[in-house]
Amino acid sequence: MSAEQQKGRSYEQLRLFPIREEEYDLGHGMTGEGGTGTSQHEERQAFTALDTGRALAEDLMERVCDRANLNQAYRRVRANKGSPGIDGMRVEDLDEWCRTHKDELIASLIDGSYQPQPVKGVQIPKPGGGARQLGIPTVVDRLVQQAILQVLEPMFDPMFSDSSFGFRTHRSAHDALIQASKYVEEGYNIVVDCDVEKFFDHTS
Numbered sequence: 171m172s173a174e175q176q177k178g179r180s181y182e183q184l185r186l187f188p189i190r191e192e193e194y195d196l197g198h199g200m201t202g203e204g205g206t207g208t209s210q211h212e213e214r215q216a217f218t219a220l221d222t223g224r225a226l227a228e229d230l231m232e233r234v235c236d237r238a239n240l241n242q243a244y245r246r247v248r249a250n251k252g253s254p255g256i257d258g259m260r261v262e263d264l265d266e267w268c269r270t271h272k273d274e275l276i277a278s279l280i281d282g283s284y285q286p287q288p289v290k291g292v293q294i295p296k297p298g299g300g301a302r303q304l305g306i307p308t309v310v311d312r313l314v315q316q317a318i319l320q321v322l323e324p325m326f327d328p329m330f331s332d333s334s335f336g337f338r339t340h341r342s343a344h345d346a347l348i349q350a351s352k353y354v355e356e357g358y359n360i361v362v363d364c365d366v367e368k369f370f371d372h373t374s
Contacts, residue, residue, distance in 0.1 A: 187237040187238075187241050187268070232280070234279060234321050239321065240272075244268065247261065247264065248261055252312070254306075255307050256290040256306075257308050264310070264313065267310065275314075279314065287307070287310075289305035289307050290305065291303060291304070292304050303370075335349070
């Protein structure tokens with residue numbers, strides 16, 4: 171197989187949810203690995219905080235199931251890789267599953283019958299001793315979660331505190347350190363370190 175054929179085959183694998191020609195083309199303007207900038211799809215979903223109420227009231231799940239949104243979610247799940255969930259499906263198996271079940275998946279999301287699988291629990295050793303509980307969703311559930319995230323994040327992120335840096339797009343621990351340095355320069359000299367132990371390990 172030639173390099174051009176391989177490129178075309180790889181591109182088709184990233185578009186498992188067929189879209190009309192007038193809809194967003196996943197290969198154009200895509201951010202991240204292989205991308206060139208902010209996608210048209212992301213720009214279309216860049217809601218402000220004032221738009222949140224309207225967006226929640228209007229075809230929210232239809233936005234999640236938008237073919238371009240699902241293609242983008244599929245690409246990001248593939249890029250993130252990760253271990254199989256409780257069903258044993260690998261990220262490499264997701265494209266074949268989607269080719270067979272994509273219509274069924276979209277229908278179940280739209281009508282509300284979609285049921286996520288149990289999360290696989292694993293123990294990750296901590297550097298200082300002990301273990302951290304980690305939950306691994308199935309690959310399909312990760313696809314759905316990513317598709318939902320891409321719709322909700324632009325709506326809710328503008329409402330978060332400007333002092334929040336954890337697990338937010340375009341923010342990192344390095345940004346938090348830079349902000350902390352600014353606080354020191356402003357004369358603050360007290361640091362409060364809070365860690366709620368095993369917060370997510372208990373239901374009560």
